[in-house]
Amino acid sequence: MIKAIYFKKTDSLDESEGLIKIDFVRHINVIVGPKGGGKSTLFDLLASIKNGYLPSNVIDALKNHGLEFVKAEEFNGETILSSTLSKKNEKDKFNDFYKRNDVIFQDDPIKKDLNKSDDIEKEKYNYAKEIVQKQFDKVSNIINRIQNFYNMIYSLINGSHNSINWANTFNFKKTKDDLNIISHLNFSISKFKSLKDIETKNINKIIENSKEQIGLMKSFKENIDLTSVYKDDKFNSDYQKILGNIIENHNQLTQLLLNRNKLTKKIANVFDAFNIAYIRQINKIKELDYNNQGLKTFEKASKDYFANFAKQIIKLKKIFYELTNTSLEIKFDKEELEHTFLTYKMPQDGVKFDDDFIYDLLKIVLNTPKSEKDLYRWIHENQKETKSKKDFDQNKIINKISKELVNFVQVYADGYDYKTLSLGQRSIYGIKYKLKRSNNQDLFLDQPEDNLDNNTIATTILDLIQERKEQQVFIVTHNANIGILSNPEKVIVADLNNKINPYQEGKISLDKNSNDTTTTFYLEGGFKYLEARYIKAKGEN
Known part of the structure; x- marks a missing residue:
């Protein structure tokens, strides 16, 4: 003191x-x-x-x-x-x-911005993390779904299909032209690529034919317009039907072309992902010595492997869609935290996270592609040999969710939402807050x-x-x-x-028989004015 x-x-x-x-x-x-x-x-x-x-x-x-x-x-x-x-x-x-x-000073932010205090923000985070830990079942679903996606990504990348016995299937008899094992193994990939190229060629042919057909349709329409002088009612009716059929066929063909192009892109994406995984399997066995038997079931097993690979991608795509295209909502049970004069709560109607936040959670456990909304980019990015595999760290996900929940935490003062309090009400709670601490x-x-x-x-x-x-x-x-x-x-x-x-x-002196002190002067304006206010307040003349 x-x-x-x-x-x-x-x-x-x-x-x-x-x-x-x-x-x-x-x-x-x-x-x-x-x-x-x-x-x-x-x-x-x-x-x-x-x-x-x-x-x-x-x-x-x-x-x-x-x-x-x-x-x-x-x-x-x-x-x-x-x-x-x-x-x-x-x-x-x-x-x-x-x-x-x-200390409460003249321009102290505590008088008006208590909710911006570092201590309050820290307390909001502690509350959010406490909620997540106490009611873990509310967030375990999203964590399990992310882990399932994580496991399937790496299973797809690193796993080998059961239909191919990588230790026994690739047994070769030495041929007269002395082909080595890698040539035989690459033959399967080449065949897949050939099938893909044939499919692409067919689609391109359809595209060219469709363009020619559309041109003929347009020319036919122009010819009809040129002979319009000979039209009668029946001709007009037939003309409208023909024109309607032309437009309908054109729309259907356009949609067919669009679907074909999408299919080609899907095939290309699946092949690219499969190709990387398949070559990895080849590299695992290329140094082994096989010299007794011919190629047995390699082609069939490879086709089965590719089919299974495609099925896994379909499953993975479904999980990816459910993760990123459905709103994530968490509704916590009533849980409050009392902190000095303030109370922290979660919204009663629950908390909703957008898909951008889900991508942020995926980034914690997976290498992130430039295009976050493309499943194949996620697969390719994590297939890269230059990228190290990230561990699935549940605590990091919990911390990320807790930090995001801070934005939803509601702060109350004596039952009132702190954001709705007047400047005076905030000031009094700010003063109480500091004095209490x-x-x-x-x-x-x-x-x-x-x-x-x-x-x-x-x-x-x-x-x-x-x-x-x-x-x-x-x-x-x-x-x-x-x-x-x-x-x-x-x-x-x-x-x-x-x-x-x-x-x-x-000195404080309110004795009307004495002179005003400096204290009375500065706080009351002097006894004369204090007395005048008193008379006015009492309603006296």
């Missing part, structure tokens, strides 16, 4: 002139004075001394008025010399005040009345101050309810423009 602080005048020619001393009491100390008189300068000095430093704005403000801080005395008998304190700029002072629970620390309050009406001040703030009976409290205020009804044991009038006595002790 600070018992007194000392200043010296730097612009005085009288070296014998003593130090300026300001005494304080163990409980409530109120600081009043004119605007720009140095109230906040004194406040910043006291709060900074408590944390072992001097802020540059205080040093400069005192210097501009011919003053310099010398030392502070504490009630325990210790002395704090100016030379022992570190220096901080105004930005660092602001950050220090903002983090501390024993300050425990038994001494308090430094600079204009706690900001954004608050006098009734709230009288019924709430005063009680909070009076509760701190065992702590030292410093209050800068312009509010009469705080300055007078908090029952301060010491009042300091700050006026740095007063060269003789920049900081002096004030």
